[in-house]
Structures are given as C-alpha cells and as structure tokens.
Amino acid sequence: MMAATKRIALGAVVTALIAGLAGCSGLGTGGAGSAPGAGKESAPGAEGNSPAAAPKGAVNLIGDGSTAFTGAQPELPRAKRLKPGQKPPQFVVFSWDGAGEDSQKLFSHFRAVAKKYDAKMTYFLSGVYLLPEEKKELYNPPQHAAGRSDIGFNDTEGIRQTLAELRAAWLDGNEIGTHFNGHFCGPDGGVGTWSVEEWKSEISQAKAFVKSWKTNTPALKGEGPLPFDYDKELIGARTPCLEGQKNMVAAARTMGFRYDSSGVGNQVWPTKKDGIWDLPLQLVPVPGRAFETLSMDYNFMFNQSGTTQGDPDKHEYWGNQMRDGLLQAFDRAYSGNRAPLIIGNHFESWNGGTYMRAIEETIKTVCTKRDVQCVSFRQLADWLDAQDPATLARLGTLKVGQKPKPGWTAFLAGTAPGKAAVGPVPARPADQPAGKGPDGSGD
Numbered sequence: 001m002m003a004a005t006k007r008i009a010l011g012a013v014v015t016a017l018i019a020g021l022a023g024c025s026g027l028g029t030g031g032a033g034s035a036p037g038a039g040k041e042s043a044p045g046a047e048g049n050s051p052a053a054a055p056k057g058a059v060n061l062i063g064d065g066s067t068a069f070t071g072a073q074p075e076l077p078r079a080k081r082l083k084p085g086q087k088p089p090q091f092v093v094f095s096w097d098g099a100g101e102d103s104q105k106l107f108s109h110f111r112a113v114a115k116k117y118d119a120k121m122t123y124f125l126s127g128v129y130l131l132p133e134e135k136k137e138l139y140n141p142p143q144h145a146a147g148r149s150d151i152g153f154n155d156t157e158g159i160r161q162t163l164a165e166l167r168a169a170w171l172d173g174n175e176i177g178t179h180f181n182g183h184f185c186g187p188d189g190g191v192g193t194w195s196v197e198e199w200k201s202e203i204s205q206a207k208a209f210v211k212s213w214k215t216n217t218p219a220l221k222g223e224g225p226l227p228f229d230y231d232k233e234l235i236g237a238r239t240p241c242l243e244g245q246k247n248m249v250a251a252a253r254t255m256g257f258r259y260d261s262s263g264v265g266n267q268v269w270p271t272k273k274d275g276i277w278d279l280p281l282q283l284v285p286v287p288g289r290a291f292e293t294l295s296m297d298y299n300f301m302f303n304q305s306g307t308t309q310g311d312p313d314k315h316e317y318w319g320n321q322m323r324d325g326l327l328q329a330f331d332r333a334y335s336g337n338r339a340p341l342i343i344g345n346h347f348e349s350w351n352g353g354t355y356m357r358a359i360e361e362t363i364k365t366v367c368t369k370r371d372v373q374c375v376s377f378r379q380l381a382d383w384l385d386a387q388d389p390a391t392l393a394r395l396g397t398l399k400v401g402q403k404p405k406p407g408w409t410a411f412l413a414g415t416a417p418g419k420a421a422v423g424p425v426p427a428r429p430a431d432q433p434a435g436k437g438p439d440g441s442g443d
Contacts, residue, residue, distance in 0.1 A: 061225060066214045068225040075120075075173030079379070079386040087408035088395065090333060090372045091340035091380055093279070094363060095261065096347060097238055098151065098179045099123035101161040106347035106356065111169050113360055117367040119374035122261075123169055124179035124238050127206035128153050129162055130213045138216065139205060141182045142198035143189035149182035156219050163213065163223060170228055175376035178206045178237045185241035192243035199244070199251035207234060231256070236377050238262050238344065242281070249274050259381045264294060267329060267339045269395040270384065277381050281344050284329035287321055295329065296344040297322065297355035308350040319354030326362045334372070337398035340380055341366075 060069040082088060094114075101107040107123070114121050128139060128149050136147040154162070170176055180202050184190045194202070210230045214221050239248050239262040249260050253275045260273075263280030270279050283292040286303065293299045300322040301308065310318070326343060333339050345359055367374040375383075384392065391412060398404070404411030 059225070059227075062229055063211055064215045065221075065225050066211050067230050068227055069229050070227040073173065073228070074171055076379070079382040081386050081388065082391055082412065085409040085413040087371070087412070088338045090330075090338050090369075091383070092330065092366055092372060092374045093122065093340060093342050093377055093380055094119065094359070094374060095122040095124060095177075095238070095342070095344050095377065097124050097344060098126040098129070098183070098346060099162075099165075100126065100129040100154070100158070100347070101165045102158060102347075104347065104349060106349075107162070107165040107169075110347075110360070111165060111172065111174070113363055114174065114374075115172060117363050117374065119363060119367045120173050120175070120376045120379060121169075121374075122175040122177050122236070122376040122378070123166070124177045125162075125166065125206075125210065126151060126179045126183065127181045127209035130154065130159055130209045130216075132156060132159060132217050135216045139181060139209075140201070141184065142194050142201060144182065144184065150185070151183045156217055159213060159217055160220055160223065163220070163226065166226055167224070170226070170233075173376075175236075175378040176228070176230075176233055177377065178203070178234055180206050180237065180240065181209070183240040185243055190243055191240050191248070194244055194247055196247045196250045199248045200255065203237075203251060203255055207231065235381070236260060236279075246274075249276060252276070258385075259377055261342065261344070261377060267333050267341065267400045268337065269339050269392065269398065271392075271396060277384060279340070279342055279377055279380065282329070282342050285325045287324045287328065293325075294344075295326065295342060297346055297348070297350065297359065298344075300325070300358075301350050301355060305351060308348070310351050312352060315352040315354045318351055319358040322355055323358035323361050326358070327365060330362075330366050332401040334369070336401040336403045337395070338403075339395075339398070339400075 058071065062068055096107075096110070099107055110121070113119075128136075128151065131139060131153050133153045133155060136149070136153050138146075139149060139153075140146045141148055166176060180191070185192075187193065191199075191202075207230055209216070210226070214223070214225075235257055236259040237248070237252065237257065238260070239245055242262050242264065245260065245262040248262065249257075252260065257276055259277035259279050261279045261281065263273075263278055265278070265280035265282055267282050267284070270277055272278065281294045281296055284295045286293050286300070289303075293303050300318070301310075304310065304318045304321070305314070326341075330341055333341055343359070343362070345355070349356065363374070366372055373379075394412060
C-alpha cells in the first residue's frame with residue numbers, strides 16, 4: 001500500500017523534500033508459509049529501569065501463556081550519564097516498520113546482521129501479523145468495519161515464524177515496538193482522522209493480539225511464550241504513513257509510551273514533545289539531487305522510481321544513492337553535532353531488493369566505527385533520560401552539521417545555562433553531486 005504524497009519544508013537547512021512520507025505493504029509479499037530463516041563499547045540500556053531479575057530459567061506466564069516475565073532483558077547494558085566535558089557517542093537507530101517474517105526471511109536475515117555488527121534495533125510489530133485470517137473479525141478498527149485491514153492478516157505458519165523472530169530479537173537485546181494494526185492512511189478513515197479515544201482502542205488491540213496469540217491460534221498452543229511482558233515492553237511506536245501523530249501521542253502517553261518516531265525532523269538533538277521523546281525520521285541528502293528526503297527506504301524509492309518495480313537497469317544506482325545519502329548524513333553528524341541518526345525501513349524487496357542491500361552496507365560501515373553505538377529507540381530514550389538536562393540543552397543548540405567551536409571538552413565542561421559557542425556549518429553534503437545515473441541525468 002502506498003502512502004499519500006506530501007511536500008514538507010523544515011527551515012533554511014532544507015532545499016526541498018519531494019516524497020511520499022512512508023509506506024508499508026502487507027506481510028507475505030514473498031508469500032507466507034515458508035520455512036523461517038534462521039567488539040566495541042557496549043550500547044546503553046536502562047539504568048534503574050530494568051525489572052528485578054527472575055531466577056535463572058524462571059518463566060512466569062502471563063494471561064493465556066502467550067507472553068511471560070522472564071526477568072530483565074539480556075544484552076541490554078545500562079545507560080550512563082556523560083561526564084563533564086565528555087564527547088557524546090554517535091547513536092544510530094535502525095528501525096523496521098510492520099516487522100514480520102515471511103518467505104523473504106528478511107527479519108531473520110537482519111537480526112543476524114545486527115548480531116554480526118553488534119547492533120541493537122527496534123522492530124515495530126503490526127499486531128495483525130499475530131492474528132490469523134480466520135479470526136480477523138476480532139479486530140475492530142476505528143472508523144472501519146470489523147475484520148478490515150489494509151495490510152491483511154496472517155496464517156498459522158506465518159505467525160509461527162514471526163513469533164520465533166520476535167523471541168530471538170528480544171533475547172538479542174532488541175526492542176519490540178508497535179506499528180499498530182490495520183495501516184489505514186489518507187482522509188477516508190485513515191489514522192490521521194482518528195480521535196484520542198480511537199487511538200486508545202487501536203493501541204489496546206495491538207497489545208491484545210500480542211498477548212493472546214495462543215488463544216487466537218489454537219494450533220500454536222504448544223509454542224513457547226514471548227519472553228516479555230508486552231504491557232511493560234511496549235514504550236514506543238511509529239504511525240502508518242507518519243499520520244495522526246498528535247492524537248496518537250495524546251493517547252499513548254497515558255498508556256506507558258516514552259517516545260514516538262512518527263515525525264519529520266532534521267539531524268539535531270531530540271527533545272520531548274507533549275511529554276514523550278520525539279525521535280523523528282530525518283531529512284538526509286539524496287546524492288546528485290538538489291533536495292533531501294526522509295531517512296527511509298520508502299522515500300528513496302518514491303523519489304527514484306515512484307514504484308516498487310522500477311527500471312532494473314537503475315536498481316544498483318538507486319541502492320547506492322540511498323546508501324551514500326545515509327552515509328553522508330552519518331558523516332555530518334559524526335564529525336559535527338553528534339545528533340542521533342534515525343533510519344526507518346521495511347522488510348521489502350522493492351526495486352529488486354536494492355534498498356535492503358543499501359541498509360546492510362550502511363550497517364556494516366557505521367556500526368563498526370569508533371564511538372558509534374547502533375541502538376534501539378528504547379536504549380536511546382534511556383540514554384537521554386539519564387543525561388543532565390543542561391547538557392541536553394547545550395547539545396540542542398547545535399545545528400545540522402555543527403560542532404562546538406571551542407571543542408567538546410570546553411563545550412560540555414559545565415552545566416551553566418547560556419548561549420553555546422558553535423563552529424560554522426559545513427557545506428551540505430546533499431549539494432555535492434555523487435555522479436550521474438545510468439541515463440546521465442543524475443536521477
């Protein structure tokens with residue numbers, strides 16, 4: 001399903017943004033039902049927020065046994081406050097909308113990639129991916145008939161495979177967020193038209209499908225539970241097509257959410273919005289073009305081909321263009337203001353899988369660098385919460401690509417308020433052509 005097309009401008013640092021905001025297609029693009037796939041400073045976790053550890057091997061089932069409390073999440077180190085004058089790490093968040101496993105085996109593939117490069121990620125699960133087609137009437141979407149979903153539902157084997165990846169992902173230290181359920185976009189009953197109360201219903205149902213998959217899929221009653229309490233695990237989301245953020249946040253902040261990633265922003269340090277961390281997708285360079293687009297595979301695809309099945313002769317170039325745009329965005333943060341880089345993706349093989357290649361090459365390049373921590377949104381929120389508010393305020397004075405004029409030590413040596421000294425903004429990487437496309441146009 002395609003998202004609505006919009007044009008957005010965010011101040012003088014943006015030349016233009018020409019893109020559909022975000023899009024997800026249904027699970028099973030490659031066909032559900034096939035067999036599932038199979039060094040440096042630690043990334044931060046939650047200091048003081050982890051639940052008390054259960055006895056080793058203990059499993060305390062919750063509800064019908066679909067989920068369970070198994071103790072503190074493994075592979076999740078604690079967040080630490082920066083010392084006075086300490087340069088912040090470069091955080092990079094790789095996130096996945098509508099995460100589910102199908103015959104493409106992209107969930108299992110990128111979970112393995114994350115382990116290889118010591119990265120943690122956020123998987124935004126669509127609740128209907130744990131609801132079988134024959135039980136679809138259990139879903140009552142706001143402003144739509146019961147059993148309606150723009151991304152469909154799942155089958156027993158698809159649910160089994162997705163559960164296996166969710167278990168393993170959490171045990172690897174990754175985060176399980178939500179992409180809600182039916183993925184309705186646009187003015188006709190889309191999520192952007194929903195009230196706060198309708199969002200509360202949608203969030204509650206997204207949780208319920210995760211917490212009751214054994215009841216809803218009797219054939220899987222013998223499967224092991226998901227090893228977490230989803231009422232506590234679920235602290236953040238991204239809305240379908242990046243629509244409906246305001247009312248969603250108003251609902252979510254009363255239901256335990258600590259962050260949202262449904263917005264659009266620049267590569268600057270995040271702040272709280274309406275009481276929770278606003279961790280938006282960001283405008284990043286499109287090499288060879290005079291505008292920037294959102295840091296998501298869908299938006300590169302939309303600007304390049306406008307279709308998921310574009311000219312095969314351009315697939316390699318398009319993938320390289322996305323990879324190089326993300327790397328330019330990384331470099332200007334890493335050498336500049338050290339603002340976290342937020343990247344969104346879908347488990348899809350659009351344009352011959354070129355965007356999946358681009359993401360994997362980006363992970364390989366950035367997650368292995370010194371002082372870089374590839375983390376989940378939960379870990380980033382934990383780190384932000386652990387910092388001195390005065391330190392975050394100082395970091396917030398740095399613009400895209402800016403670094404402190406006196407150097408990091410002097411810039412963050414104290415916590416006294418005041419206008420921070422910053423260096424000049426470097427030339428925009430997006431304005432530096434990265435070579436012509438195969439047709440000579442640079443597109």
